[in-house]
Amino acid sequence: MGQGAEFSVEAMDPESMLAATWEKVDGYIEQSVVHAEASLAEARAASDRAGLPQIAVSAAQGKFLRLLARAVGARRILEIGTLGGYSTIWLAGGLADGGRLTSLEVEPRHAEVARANVERAGFASVVEIRVGAALDTLGQLEGPFDLVFIDADKPSTAAYLERAVALSRPGTVIVVDNVVRAGALADPPPGDANAAGMRAFHDALARRSDVDATTVQTVGSKGYDGFTLAAVKG
Numbered sequence: 278m279g280q281g282a283e284f285s286v287e288a289m290d291p292e293s294m295l296a297a298t299w300e301k302v303d304g305y306i307e308q309s310v311v312h313a314e315a316s317l318a319e320a321r322a323a324s325d326r327a328g329l330p331q332i333a334v335s336a337a338q339g340k341f342l343r344l345l346a347r348a349v350g351a352r353r354i355l356e357i358g359t360l361g362g363y364s365t366i367w368l369a370g371g372l373a374d375g376g377r378l379t380s381l382e383v384e385p386r387h388a389e390v391a392r393a394n395v396e397r398a399g400f401a402s403v404v405e406i407r408v409g410a411a412l413d414t415l416g417q418l419e420g421p422f423d424l425v426f427i428d429a430d431k432p433s434t435a436a437y438l439e440r441a442v443a444l445s446r447p448g449t450v451i452v453v454d455n456v457v458r459a460g461a462l463a464d465p466p467p468g469d470a471n472a473a474g475m476r477a478f479h480d481a482l483a484r485r486s487d488v489d490a491t492t493v494q495t496v497g498s499k500g501y502d503g504f505t506l507a508a509v510k511g
Contacts, residue, residue, distance in 0.1 A: 296500065303498040307336045317366055320394035324361030327390045333360055334428070334454065335498050339367030342426060342452065346371025349450050351423040356380040357411050357437050358429030362391030362398075368426060369400040378404045379418065381411045381429075412436055420444035428454040432474035435481040438507075442488060447511035453478065457494050457503030482507065 307313065313336045321333065334342070342364060346354060352373045359365055359382035369378050378400075382388040388408045395404045407414045411429055415437075425441040427434060434453060441451050456462060461472035462479070482490050482505070490507035 295496075299496045299500070300498045303335060303337055311336045311340045313339070314398075316394075316398035317363065319397060320361060320363050320366055323394055323397075324363065324390055327361070327386070329361045329387060329390060333363040334367070337497065338454075338495075338499070338504075339364055343367045343371035345450065345452065346424050347373075349423055349448075352376040353420075353422045353424075354378040355418070355422040355425045355441070355444065357415075357425070357427045357441070358382065359391045359406055360387055360428075362394040362406075364426065364428065365391060365395055365404060365406075366398045366400060368424075369395070369398070369404050372403060376403065379422075380404065380406045381414050382406055382408055383410050383429075384408075412440070415440040415444070418444060421446035421449060423449055425449065425451045426454070427451065430474075431455065431458075431471035432477075434474050434478040438478060438481055442485070442509060445509040447509055449509040451488070451490075451505075451507040451509070453505040453507070455502050456492055456505050457501065459501045462492075462503075478505075486510075 325331065346368055350373050351371060352375060354368050354372060356365055356368060356378065359380040365378065365380050372378060382391065385408050388406050392406055395401055412433065422444050427437050427441065429437065456475045458472040458475055461469055462475050465472035465476050482488060487510050488507050489510055490505055492503055492505045494503040
C-alpha cells in the first residue's frame with residue numbers, strides 16, 4: 278500500500294499537485310483561524326444531500342465575507358444567489374445589531390433548502406430569501422444596502438452590478454465572486470458564456486465613474502479563480 282501511495286503521488290501532473298497543495302493549505306487555514314460553527318458544516322451537508330451543485334464559497338471565503346460585513350458595520354446586506362444558504366449564514370453572522378439580510382434565489386428547491394439551513398443556524402428572524410429571477414426581484418427592493426454579494430449566473434453579472442449600484446449609497450461595498458474563471462477572464466474562449474459574462478462585467482465596471490474597484494486572483498479548495506471588491510463613491 279505504501280509503494281502504491283508513493284507511485285500515485287509521483288505520477289501526479291504538476292497541475293494536480295498544485296491543486297492538492299491549495300486544498301491542503303485551505304484545510305490548514307480552516308482548522309487554524311476560520312473556526313466555522315457546526316451549523317455551517319450542517320448546511321453544506323444538507324445541500325449535498327439535496328443534490329444542490331457543490332459551488333458554494335469555501336469556509337475561508339465565507340469567513341472573509343463575515344469579517345467584511347463586520348468591518349463596514351453592515352445593517353442591510355443584499356445577496357444575489359442564495360444556493361443552499363452557506364454564504365448566507367456566513368454573511369448573517371456579520372450583521373450589525375438590528376440588521377437584516379435579503380437573499381435572492383431563482384430556484385425554489387434551492388431556496389427551500391437554504392431556508393431550512395438558515396433556520397437551523399439561528400438566523401431565520403434576520404434573513405429573507407426571495408424566490409424568482411434576480412433581475413425581476415431586484416426591482417422590488419428598496420435601498421440602500423451597506424454590503425452586496427453577487428454570486429449568481431455569470432452572464433448576468435454586469436446587469437446585477439448596475440442594479441446593485443442603484444440600491445447602494447456612498448460607501449456601499451460590493452463583492453462579486455468567481456470572476457477570474459481559471460484565467461479565462463483575460464481571454465474568454467469561444468462559447469464560454471461565464472467567462473464572457475465576467476469580461477462584460479469588468480468592461481461595465483471600467484466605464485463607471487461612481488465605483489472604485491479591484492479584482493484579486495485566488496487559489497484554494499475552489500481552484501483558481503478570484504473576486505472583485507468595489508466601493509461606491511460619494
